[in-house]
Amino acid sequence: MAKKAYRKVAGGVVAARGFRCAGASGGLKTRPGALDVGIIVSDTPAVAAAMFTTNKFQAASVVLNREKIKERLTRGIVVNAGNANACTGRRGMADARRMTALAAKLAGVPAKTFLNASTGIIGRPLPMEKIEKGIRLAAASLGNTAKHGDDFSNAIMTTDTVKKTVAVEFMIGKTPVRIGGSCKGSGMIAPNMATMLCFLTTDAAISKPMLQKALQEAVGRTFNCITVDGDCSTNDTVAILANGAAGNVKITQLGAGWRAFRDALAHVAAELARKIVLDGEGATRFVEVRVVGAKTTSDAERVATKIANSPLVKCAINGGDPNWGRIVCAAGYAGAVVKPELTRLWINGVKLFAGGMPAKVTPSRLAACMKPKEIFIRLDLGIGKGEKRVWTCDFSREYVAINADYHT
């Protein structure tokens, strides 16, 4: 995928033409007045694509969306934070349907054209009175200013400490096209499981199959680097609406136009993924683990994941401590083909381990390599061509505080 500079624009999910959104407070979050219900509406029928969690316990919204995403046209998405509506059985399904039906009705579009998503505590029924209050308030305040985009972003946050929104403009042929997005998520880039939601909008004219293909490639290279291997929550969802308002020649097959779109989408997704990592619960450092030379891609994934998820590695990075033995050790128990004498390790470009023993490095270089706020770990297994890149963050006292005190 070519690296390009994209022109950033304001507005997040309403940067693209023909979209309105809002965030409102239904009272699901405990802080009075906190925004917790968000709505996105496309002024004209759009096509949608989405990817969902692979967790066996799927939230009601995910079950519902898997059906609704098959519809030819989509008009909007309604989201709540504070309650995941997961593990809630038949009642949860009915609540999810009521939630989308109300949002669709207030937006004046058919219920079947509305998607929904939820994030928050698992196993509690949705407080429908609060949900409905939030939906009514949000539907009454839809708009397309930057403030509207920010409100939507704020409404989908849980333990996130900052809202996460990006939008860019780029050219498809001679037509300027926009893609914008907003996401929430922090914990899951730590070892696992807190919900990641991402909502993208574009005014590109593109067919539904081409949109789905672009989304899959963009997510595979970005969000899937942070939500690793099925260690995902009950609610994880990435969805995109494309309404064609830009007026470009419609993308209906692979080619230059599709690639330009996919690259821009991957860029937006990468920016959002990076924001999630940097907002990891209690995170103080950004960490990239790149495993190369593995026998297979799945071996590379196993090793990269074990390193990225090792609390001991993450604590060492938090302490700024070049305790590379923990990295090598994590590689050793990943269940991959690993030969100590062929394995080489670098942290921020400093070679630390090769030939089965520590590399020669001065104590000052050793200490310095773990000091930056961005840590690049490169592990070459020296066996084959399998590669995997994973992004993560360090593990801090604050992570525990956040997750021990996030009470049900």
Next chain:
Amino acid sequence: MAKKAYRKVAGGVVAARGFRCAGASGGLKTRPGALDVGIIVSDTPAVAAAMFTTNKFQAASVVLNREKIKERLTRGIVVNAGNANACTGRRGMADARRMTALAAKLAGVPAKTFLNASTGIIGRPLPMEKIEKGIRLAAASLGNTAKHGDDFSNAIMTTDTVKKTVAVEFMIGKTPVRIGGSCKGSGMIAPNMATMLCFLTTDAAISKPMLQKALQEAVGRTFNCITVDGDCSTNDTVAILANGAAGNVKITQLGAGWRAFRDALAHVAAELARKIVLDGEGATRFVEVRVVGAKTTSDAERVATKIANSPLVKCAINGGDPNWGRIVCAAGYAGAVVKPELTRLWINGVKLFAGGMPAKVTPSRLAACMKPKEIFIRLDLGIGKGEKRVWTCDFSREYVAINADYHT
């Protein structure tokens, strides 16, 4: 395995007749005078059995012991804390050999009859001057009092906050026999990887093959419940010496005598494993995760491990928070066959989830189930007969503090 009451006796690794031990300070630990080298010697030739880490990066001591354990007779073990002598290449192997040769020489026995073990930082050469100083001091102070046993236990500790030692007396036929042990380990029962070392001694008369079989069964039901599925360090070692000083009819085949021995050994191992869990770095609670009804044993292991290793679950337990959704969610991404509608969850006997939705439980019972210092999680997948029990602890701010500040 029958549950029996065993008579506890003092002395740890020197509770059994015919063993001497010592702990001394070589200066490997930074605190002046801290014990960091330990030796166990059998007065007469003993047979030995051992189990080692499956990590691909094996410490020099592990590589060496895998050879030495094949010897017919064993006389002793020398251990150091503060340096793991792992990822140290040829020099590490030579150092491990020098360490055992010196200890054996000072004990007046052949080098090939001495085992060794190391624990501490990975990737640093052993400071041989300190090691040798510690070995000389320890060898000069061997004895069989409870104080000697305590010194040995203290000498093998790293981030452990308490020494861990157990010894029992039981009957084989009409002969009283003793098994004692000492272990170190804390971090690995958290998600993974800190070293677990366990040294056991017995005065039972038993053949080497019968000893190995008893050790494997005892470890499989105890230590393997805490060091799960290959998530083990470069140095993990469990070793036992049996010198026959009790004078029982020698155990050379399966039968009542062997079962009595194996049960007692499993009891000692369980007590030690429990002490490790309770001394988990920063741990405040003991947690048992029992998965039943899985399609296969390996499915049960996957699910139990994911739950036990989930930082979100462990943080919730630390906070005394009955956030059972995190447990169910972890089961959902374990890669096992899981059917939400068949899955049932109990915490400390309170049913929380069944039939795809929350069980009816009063808020006070819900809150109360997560309050005890011992948390028993039971997850029935309702599919097959696969079972697995895993012991772990909660995850606290102190865990991060310990591991961020444990500097190289």
